[in-house]
Structures are given as structure tokens and as C-alpha cells.
Amino acid sequence: MTGQNQRIIVIGGGIAGLTAAFRLQRAGFDVTVLERSESELIGGRMSTVERKGFHIDVGATLLLSSYEVMIQLAVDAGLAHQIRPAGDVFGIFRDAAVQRISSGNRLHMLRSPLLRALPARDLLKVAADFGRARNLFGWHDMSRAAPADFESVRDYTVRRGLHPATFEYLLAPFVAGPALAEPEQASALSAFFFFNTLIASGGTFTTPQGVGFLPRGLAGQLPVEYLAEATSVEEHKDEVTVTWNRPGEPEHIETAAACVIAVPPPRLPGLYPQLDDGQRTYLQDIAYSRSVHIAFGLDRPTAESSLLLQIPRIEHPELAAYVLEHNQHPDRVPPGTGLVMAHFRGTWSADHWALDDEQVVKHALAGTRRLGVLPELERHMTMAEVFRVSPCTVMRRPGEYRAIARFARTLRGDTRVRFAGGDFLAHSTTNSSVCSGEHVAAQLTRFLHKARTDQP
Numbered sequence: 001m002t003g004q005n006q007r008i009i010v011i012g013g014g015i016a017g018l019t020a021a022f023r024l025q026r027a028g029f030d031v032t033v034l035e036r037s038e039s040e041l042i043g044g045r046m047s048t049v050e051r052k053g054f055h056i057d058v059g060a061t062l063l064l065s066s067y068e069v070m071i072q073l074a075v076d077a078g079l080a081h082q083i084r085p086a087g088d089v090f091g092i093f094r095d096a097a098v099q100r101i102s103s104g105n106r107l108h109m110l111r112s113p114l115l116r117a118l119p120a121r122d123l124l125k126v127a128a129d130f131g132r133a134r135n136l137f138g139w140h141d142m143s144r145a146a147p148a149d150f151e152s153v154r155d156y157t158v159r160r161g162l163h164p165a166t167f168e169y170l171l172a173p174f175v176a177g178p179a180l181a182e183p184e185q186a187s188a189l190s191a192f193f194f195f196n197t198l199i200a201s202g203g204t205f206t207t208p209q210g211v212g213f214l215p216r217g218l219a220g221q222l223p224v225e226y227l228a229e230a231t232s233v234e235e236h237k238d239e240v241t242v243t244w245n246r247p248g249e250p251e252h253i254e255t256a257a258a259c260v261i262a263v264p265p266p267r268l269p270g271l272y273p274q275l276d277d278g279q280r281t282y283l284q285d286i287a288y289s290r291s292v293h294i295a296f297g298l299d300r301p302t303a304e305s306s307l308l309l310q311i312p313r314i315e316h317p318e319l320a321a322y323v324l325e326h327n328q329h330p331d332r333v334p335p336g337t338g339l340v341m342a343h344f345r346g347t348w349s350a351d352h353w354a355l356d357d358e359q360v361v362k363h364a365l366a367g368t369r370r371l372g373v374l375p376e377l378e379r380h381m382t383m384a385e386v387f388r389v390s391p392c393t394v395m396r397r398p399g400e401y402r403a404i405a406r407f408a409r410t411l412r413g414d415t416r417v418r419f420a421g422g423d424f425l426a427h428s429t430t431n432s433s434v435c436s437g438e439h440v441a442a443q444l445t446r447f448l449h450k451a452r453t454d455q456p
């Protein structure tokens with residue numbers, strides 16, 4: 001065993017921290033996870049809560065077949081039996097109708113009315129640019145994309161002379177949906193990244209318990225301290241000191257051979273002051289969206305068959321997308337029911353963060369009525385619950401991949417404190433966080449093994 005019972009403290013029980021903790025424990029380290037939430041919210045932005053029989057994903061909800069590292073993690077943790085292949089139909093609302101694309105069938109995708117309605121020369125240009133860009137993508141580190149990162153989605157559209165419809169219906173939804181970002185602000189590369197993640201990945205998977213199956217399953221195999229908020233991390237030559245608090249208890253001060261910090265990057269400078277000025281500036285400048293979204297429980301499934309229904313902003317100024325959970329797999333909801341998540345645009349969520357729940361639900365229902373989609377939301381609703389998530393997802397702006405490359409170069413291989421999470425060097429996807437957790441665990445295992453064997 002490599003770890004030989006050396007202690008490692010992992011801060012953050014999101015999927016990045018739990019992945020790192022699971023791998024480090026498997027490598028023989030004595031691991032403790034500190035999570036500031038209660039156990040119901042284990043998994044952070046990948047958690048699932050139960051309400052009236054529905055398993056509702058609080059943040060992430062779509063898991064793609066291309067998440068191979070995540071699937072392997074589920075296999076290694078003995079959780080793969082819960083996985084079901086899910087629906088692969090994505091819808092986009094255009095001109096009072098839903099246009100559908102099946103991501104599992106390339107031919108069907110090319111023949112879809114959505115693509116056929118766009119100028120063919122635009123599609124050829126976008127396909128060629130996407131083909132070049134996709135070689136630059138990395139799940140946990142996007143440094144390689146730095147040289148190609150110089151324009152927003154809007155500027156890219158203008159430079160390539162694309163039709164406004166190509167911009168609104170093909171490119172903008174790939175930042176408005178997954179990153180809740182506006183195409184004027186987001187880097188063109190992030191639109192290509194999410195196109196590759198969502199559509200070019202060839203399908204999705206799910207479980208009856210929602211996405212929370214994975215963090216919950218990992219946490220069940222790890223010592224996790226709940227309601228434990230880390231307040232400071234200090235690195236010394238041979239050890240790390242971690243201070244944490246739990247309501248009603250005296251302050252805890254503990255030492256370990258190493259520490260993995262797996263919290264959203266903007267929280268890092270307050271927790272770990274031993275950063276240089278460049279690192280601190282990069283972390284504090286990362287821009288996040290906010291999300292106000294609603295879970296609608298229904299007494300029946302919807303007639304609409306898509307799994308994700310995107311609403312371009314020229315079709316509606318507030319609503320961004322609906323996720324139709326019952327279309328992932330029938331086991332995903334109680335028999336005969338439906339579960340729809342309604343997501344607002346990131347800008348709308350930021351501006352209406354404090355709006356009361358009743359008003360939020362009213363806005364979603366009024367918007368849905370105006371669009372003329374999903375009539376079941378009003379007629380067959382059995383519950384509605386509003387969720388607010390902040391920070392939600394990273395918005396990568398033009399030039400940010402160059403900042404990522406600079407920050408990545410500052411991360412040394414000989415430190416006892418490491419950072420895990422897709423938001424540090426890539427994008428907010430659950431698989432980016434899994435890959436980051438795997439990477440950090442492997443690096444730290446090698447480093448601590450070497451430090452031990454080098455001892456006189």
C-alpha cells in the first residue's frame with residue numbers, strides 16, 4: 001500500500017472532493033472529508049434530494065455517455081448496477097414548435113429540421129471550426145485551448161459571417177444552457193466545448209436515485225464530517241494544519257500529511273492565504289452564473305418526448321431550458337408521473353435572486369403558457385419547489401483559457417496542498433470535477449510516496 005496510513009484531509013464533499021478522497025483511501029491513506037452542509041446535500045452541486053417521492057437533482061442533472069472516467073469510478077465503487085442508459089432526444093424551441101435532435105444517431109442529427117433550416121454554408125464553417133477546436137479540449141485542464149481563445153460567441157459569428165439564426169439557434173444555446181452565460185460574454189470555445197459534451201457525446205445515462213447516487217455512494221464508503229466548515233489551511237514543510245468549525249463545538253485544529261481543497265475557486269483565497277498574487281487574482285476573477293430553477297412534479301409524464309428542451313432567448317427572454325427527467329428513463333420518477341425542471345436564464349436569475357418562490361413559479365408558468373409548450377405543468381402539477389444555487393457554473397470569457405494556462409503553470413508538483421474541481425482549470429461539469437479529483441489523487445499519491453521513500 002502506497003499511503004501507509006498517512007492522514008489526508010479533503011475539504012469539500014462535492015464530487016471532486018469525494019472522487020479524490022475515494023482514490024486516496026484506495027491507495028492506503030487515512031482520509032477524512034470535511035463537508036459544511038448536512039448529509040442530505042452531500043455532492044454539493046451534484047446532490048439529489050427527495051420530495052414527495054421525487055428524486056430531485058439540486059444542480060447537475062444530465063450525465064453524458066462520454067463521461068467515461070465517471071462511469072469507471074462508479075464501477076470501481078460498486079455503484080454501476082444503478083446506472084441506466086437514458087434518452088438521447090434534445091429539443092430546441094423555434095417558431096412555435098419543438099425541433100428535436102437525437103444525439104445517439106448521427107444521420108438523424110444531420111437530417112433534423114433544426115439543422116436543415118440553417119444555411120448549409122454556415123454548418124460547413126461551424127463543423128470545420130468545431131473539428132479543429134475539439135482537439136484542444138481537456139476534461140480537467142483546458143490550457144491547450146489558450147492559443148485559439150480570442151473571441152466571444154458573438155464575435156466569432158460576425159468574423160465567420162454567419163446568419164443570425166445560426167447564432168441564436170445553434171451557437172448561443174450551448175453557452176446559455178450549460179453555463180447560463182450570454183453569447184456576447186462567453187468565449188466561442190466554450191460553446192464548442194459544450195456542443196461536444198452535449199450533442200457529440202452520443203447519449204446520456206441516469207439512475208432511479210438521480211445524480212446523487214454517485215456522491216452518496218462514495219460518501220457511504222468514506223469518513224465524512226458533516227456540518228464541518230474549514231476556515232483555514234496552513235502548509236508547513238512536513239505537514240498541513242487544517243482548522244474547522246461545527247456549530248456548538250470548540251474549534252477543531254488538525255494536522256495531516258496533505259490536504260485537498262475541493263471548494264469553488266473563489267472561496268480558496270479566504271481559506272488558504274499561501275497563494276501568490278497572480279493565483280489570487282485569477283481565482284477571484286472567475287465569473288459564475290447563478291441559478292433560480294424550479295422542480296415541477298406532475299401526476300403524469302408530458303407528451304413532449306425530449307430530455308432537454310432549450311429555449312433560445314429570441315423565443316423567450318426569461319426561460320433558458322426545461323429538463324424532462326421522466327424522459328431520461330421511466331425508473332427516474334415514481335410510476336406514471338413526470339418531473340420537469342424549469343431553468344431561467346443566468347442574467348434573469350441574477351436579477352431576480354430575491355424574488356419570492358410564489359412569484360418565481362408564476363413567472364415560469366406564464367412563460368411556459370406563452371411558449372405553448374408543456375401544458376401539463378399547469379394542469380397536472382402536484383408539487384413545485386424553487387431551488388437557488390450560487391455559485392452555479394463558471395462562465396469562461398474570451399482570454400480566460402490563456403489565464404487558465406498561466407494558472408496551471410503555477411501549480412507545483414511538490415506541495416502538500418492541492419486543489420480539485422473542474423472550475424479551477426476547465427468547465428463546470430460533473431465529469432470535469434471527477435477528472436480533476438482523479439488527477440489530484442494520483443499526483444498526491446506519487447508525491448507522498450516519493451517524500452516517504454526519500455526520507456533518510
Ligand SMILES: Cc1cc2nc3c(=O)[nH]c(=O)nc-3n(C[C@H](O)[C@H](O)[C@H](O)COP(=O)(O)OP(=O)(O)OC[C@H]3O[C@@H](n4cnc5c(N)ncnc54)[C@H](O)[C@@H]3O)c2cc1C
Pocket residue numbers: 011012013014015016017034035036037041042043044045046058059060061062063228229230231262263264267271291389391392393420421422423427428429430431433
Ligand atoms: C443548476 C446546475 C445545473 C448543472 N447541470 C449540469 C449537468 O447537467 N451536467 C453536468 O455534468 N454538470 C452540471 N452542472 C455542473 C456540476 O454540477 C458542477 O460542475 C460539479 O458538480 C462541481 O463539483 P465540485 O465538487 O467541483 O464542486 P461543488 O459541487 O461545489 O462541491 C464543493 C463542496 O464543498 C463544500 N464546501 C464549500 N466550502 C467549504 C468549506 N469551507 N468547508 C467544507 N466544505 C465546504 C460545499 O458545500 C460543496 O459540497 C450543473 C451545475 C448547476 C449548479
